[in-house]
Amino acid sequence: MKENQFNNMSNGKGFIAALDQSGGSTPKALAAYGVMEDAYSSEDEMFDLVHEMRTRIITALAFDSEHILGAILFKQTMDSKIEGKYTADYLAEDKGIAPFLKVDNGLAEKSRGVQMMKPIPNLKDMLDRANERHIFGTKMRSVIHEANPEGIRDIVDQQFKFAKEITDAGLVPIVEPEVNIHSEEKEEAESILKNEIMKHLDTLAEDEKVMLKLTLPETPNLYKEATEHPRVVRVVALSGGYTRKEANEKLKNNDGVIASFSRALAQDLRVDQSDEEFNEALRKAVESIYDASVNKK
Known part of the structure; x- marks a missing residue:
């Protein structure tokens, strides 16, 4: 199955759904969905509620392999079940999504x-468990706030160091050195970041394949060279706080880059929507993000 997933991830049309809010961001994700903090009294209850939200998204008719290539999960989601199957198995077997x-x-x-x-x-134990749960790849995030060459170099060094361990475990790593969209030095930081990334890509062995998850750049097609690199499976973009409309417009200006949106995907979903309303809101989001991923200006 992994070979089929790899081919689809490399060449398929669609985007990656980011459903991986962790302990720190989960309360915000639930609040945006309409579940306030007084609805739960422990971390376990909080994660049960967010799994219900993710389950509702994943099982919706609009969440399909025609538009979505992959979905990023948090570890609690990986160890939870949907319709009697571990989440990764449900995604792969019932939805055709990596x-x-x-x-x-x-x-x-x-x-x-x-x-x-x-x-x-x-990390080793987590990768072992990921393989047991039939996970295709991983994601890891760090953040750049300023155009500091030493800091950015250290970020990229750390990302690729972990990526090596992940590829050795037989998984495909998503390297995510996010640039803060509110940084006053965003454009300069992105230029430094691109140069550091390209240096590392050129050192990878033939069997070491990575994905890149990057902030939508100020300069259109800044990462085009990376999209064409033989060691890169796919370059995906994070929404990073942009609205879906803003993120989609910026995405259309970057050839070869597809979306991996989180907040921009779920921004119109609410707990009190009927199933029909929920699926319609999700359908509109999925189709607009898909369109921005495959139809460029």
Whole structure:
């Protein structure tokens, strides 16, 4: 199955749905969905509610392989079930969508203009479990706030160091060095980031394949060289706080880049919608993001 998933991820039309909100961002995701913090009294109850939200999205008619190539999950979601199957198996077998797993432990404090990832001492165990759960790939996020060359270099070094462990485990890593969309040095930071990424891509062995998840750049087609690199399976874009309309318009200006949106995908979904209303809102979101991913200006 992984070979089929790899071919589809490399060449298929569609986008990746980011459903991987973790402990820190889950309350915000639930609140946007209409579930306030007084609806749960423990972390377990919170994660049960967010799994209900994710289950509703994944099982919706609009969430289909015609438009969606992959879905990024949080570890609790990976170990939870949908209709009696582990989530990754349901995605792959019932939906034809490749499952990814968020593997980072969150962000460290800001230093030299960036936030590195916290250490991941349990990465090997997590990758072993991911393989047991039939996960296709992984995702890990760090954030760039300023155009600090040393900080950006360290971010990219760390991302590719972990990516090596992930490819060695037989999974496809999504490398995500996000650039803060509100940074006053965004364009300069993106130029430095691109150069650092290309250096690392050129050092990868033939069997080391990665994906890149990047902030929609100020300069259209900034990452076109990366989309054409033989070690890159796909370049995907995060919405990063842009509205869906803004993100879609920016995405259309970047050839070869597809979406991997989270907030922009779910921004119109509400817990109190009827199933018909929910599916219609999701359908509109899915179709607009798909259109921006495959139809370029």
